[in-house]
Amino acid sequence: MSAIDQINNIVIVGGGSAGWMTAAMLAKQLESKVNITLIESDAIGTIGVGEATIPPIKVFNRMLGIDENDFLKHCNGSIKLGISFENWPQQHHQYFHPFGRFAVDFDYMPFAYFWNKHREAGNNKPLQDYASAWHLAKNNKFSLPSPDAKSLFSGFDYAYHFDAGLYANYLKAYSQKRNVTRQEGKITHVDTHPHNGFIASVTLESGQQITGDLFIDCSGISALLIDKTLGVKFIDWSEHLLCNRAIAVQTSHTKAINPYTRSIAKSSGWQWRIPLQTRMGNGTVHCSNFIDEQAAMDELITSVDGELLTEPRVINFNVGRRESFWHKNCVAIGLSAGFLEPLESTSLHLIQRAIMRLISYFPNKQCDEINAKLYNQQTIEEYEHIRNFIILHYKATKRDDSEFWRYCQNMTVPDALQNQIDLFSTHGHLDINAKDLFKQDNWLAVLTGQNILPKHVAPIMAFKQQIDLPRTMNSFYEMMEKTVKNLPSHESYLKKHCPFK
Numbered sequence: 001m002s003a004i005d006q007i008n009n010i011v012i013v014g015g016g017s018a019g020w021m022t023a024a025m026l027a028k029q030l031e032s033k034v035n036i037t038l039i040e041s042d043a044i045g046t047i048g049v050g051e052a053t054i055p056p057i058k059v060f061n062r063m064l065g066i067d068e069n070d071f072l073k074h075c076n077g078s079i080k081l082g083i084s085f086e087n088w089p090q091q092h093h094q095y096f097h098p099f100g101r102f103a104v105d106f107d108y109m110p111f112a113y114f115w116n117k118h119r120e121a122g123n124n125k126p127l128q129d130y131a132s133a134w135h136l137a138k139n140n141k142f143s144l145p146s147p148d149a150k151s152l153f154s155g156f157d158y159a160y161h162f163d164a165g166l167y168a169n170y171l172k173a174y175s176q177k178r179n180v181t182r183q184e185g186k187i188t189h190v191d192t193h194p195h196n197g198f199i200a201s202v203t204l205e206s207g208q209q210i211t212g213d214l215f216i217d218c219s220g221i222s223a224l225l226i227d228k229t230l231g232v233k234f235i236d237w238s239e240h241l242l243c244n245r246a247i248a249v250q251t252s253h254t255k256a257i258n259p260y261t262r263s264i265a266k267s268s269g270w271q272w273r274i275p276l277q278t279r280m281g282n283g284t285v286h287c288s289n290f291i292d293e294q295a296a297m298d299e300l301i302t303s304v305d306g307e308l309l310t311e312p313r314v315i316n317f318n319v320g321r322r323e324s325f326w327h328k329n330c331v332a333i334g335l336s337a338g339f340l341e342p343l344e345s346t347s348l349h350l351i352q353r354a355i356m357r358l359i360s361y362f363p364n365k366q367c368d369e370i371n372a373k374l375y376n377q378q379t380i381e382e383y384e385h386i387r388n389f390i391i392l393h394y395k396a397t398k399r400d401d402s403e404f405w406r407y408c409q410n411m412t413v414p415d416a417l418q419n420q421i422d423l424f425s426t427h428g429h430l431d432i433n434a435k436d437l438f439k440q441d442n443w444l445a446v447l448t449g450q451n452i453l454p455k456h457v458a459p460i461m462a463f464k465q466q467i468d469l470p471r472t473m474n475s476f477y478e479m480m481e482k483t484v485k486n487l488p489s490h491e492s493y494l495k496k497h498c499p500f501k
């Protein structure tokens with residue numbers, strides 16, 4: 001590639017989580033050899049939610065060279081070991097989606113095959129009882145996974161809860177140290193090249209014009225470049241994911257800080273509880289066709305604990321994705337690219353994946369179509385995979401106490417999801433792709449938690465008769481119960497290693 005072809009100027013439009021995550025990683029990976037300008041508007045602001053994450057965020061921060069405790073200290077961070085789903089399978093039933101694995105696979109077989117055989121023989125312990133993350137979570141304990149591969153506590157994983165605004169600020173400081181230029185101002189005009197339709201420049205309200213070779217659209221729901229300028233369509237997924245409105249409010253803590261997110265199903269959606277070190281993030285996600293705004297607000301306010309610290313804030317959204325994410329010399333990252341409701345906390349992860357994919361397929365000035373095509377294909381697969389996993393939570397409910405849940409239970413779901421449900425319901429087998437975000441243990445947690453259980457034990461288990469299953473299963477459980485007693489509480493862990501500054 002000649003020096004003339006090389007990208008010299010990158011313009012990032014938007015300074016929410018997507019914008020600053022992109023700026024930080026590009027500055028790091030491009031070793032500050034490319035000019036990066038990030039434009040954000042204080043007058044417009046950011047969406048201001050996005051506080052729960054999944055384990056790969058640790059890899060992202062590590063790649064940036066960020067120290068975990070320093071980050072938690074500055075971002076009001078706490079630990080997340082998984083999600084407690086309450087009232088989802090039916091009213092008054094709970095299950096836990098833990099990070100990391102269930103017990104341990106043995107005799108070259110998935111642990112779940114043994115669990116299912118044991119269940120068929122009359123054992124009634126749910127699968128979560130064999131997850132070390134759940135033992136930690138239900139006791140409000142935390143310590144880092146054991147480095148001893150033989151320990152049952154080496155197999156759990158964790159992520160974080162944090163203040164998304166503080167995280168953006170943290171990455172802003174990181175990026176500015178690496179020569180990213182921050183430009184405040186509202187973009188009022190975008191120019192494209194007449195001969196190829198590439199974006200040429202953006203113009204601010206002040207009249208200042210900023211040119212670039214590659215434009216990253218991190219402008220949030222407004223999708224200023226990918227939609228308003230280039231006209232790339234949005235594909236709507238509301239047929240399967242009905243929720244389209246959220247109301248968010250922060251409250252004070254009244255109890256111990258849980259090392260997990262709570263998702264509590266309500267009449268026409270669900271509510272989140274995300275504990276940070278100094279406050280609780282609460283919100284409702286619901287479908288406006290089934291509950292009006294005031295009723296949803298009342299349902300939220302009457303069910304939160306603690307004192308309200310902020311005014312409740314209403315956020316309307318559409319669930320779906322862009323037809324393509326990379327178009328000409330523009331790559332959409334964050335809410336401009338698409339949105340999947342926050343049930344499994346996957347949005348920041350999709351941002352992380354988009355950034356890493358952009359770096360893998362980093363273009364020259366021509367932005368070859370074949371490159372963009374591959375990027376788009378892989379991103380579509382990723383969105384569809386996550387979409388299907390989220391739909392499963394709604395489809396698999398046995399709730400029939402509201403019109404919303406009756407619709408969910410009876411809706412037709414995408415073929416890939418229906419196949420997965422049918423496959424698992426037969427012998428407990430699962431179709432997992434190496435690239436998938438949600439692996440075997442994730443599917444197991446939600447399927448069994450929602451009471452979708454295999455009708456039969458996996459036939460291979462007929463050849464595994466020599467294992468004393470009651471003794472083995474009991475020893476896993478007892479070992480977890482015993483170990484967790486000696487571990488520190490989540491709060492004492494935070495106080496010791498990363499108290500909020």
Ligand SMILES: Cc1cc2nc3c(=O)[nH]c(=O)nc-3n(C[C@H](O)[C@H](O)[C@H](O)COP(=O)(O)OP(=O)(O)OC[C@H]3O[C@@H](n4cnc5c(N)ncnc54)[C@H](O)[C@@H]3O)c2cc1C
Nearest residue numbers: 014015016018046047050052187219220246334335347348
């Ligand atoms: C209710 C809800 C709950 C969520 N919870 C989670 C969660 O728990 N976990 C998770 O991973 N994700 C969650 N998300 C998603 C998460 O909030 C977003 O994916 C993330 O914050 C990224 O947002 P963004 O940076 O794309 O957009 P924004 O934060 O909206 O940022 C857009 C930026 O573009 C700028 N901008 C826009 N137009 C212009 C213009 N004309 N000129 C200049 N600047 C402009 C704005 O000023 C802003 O800086 C949630 C989302 C919602 C709606």
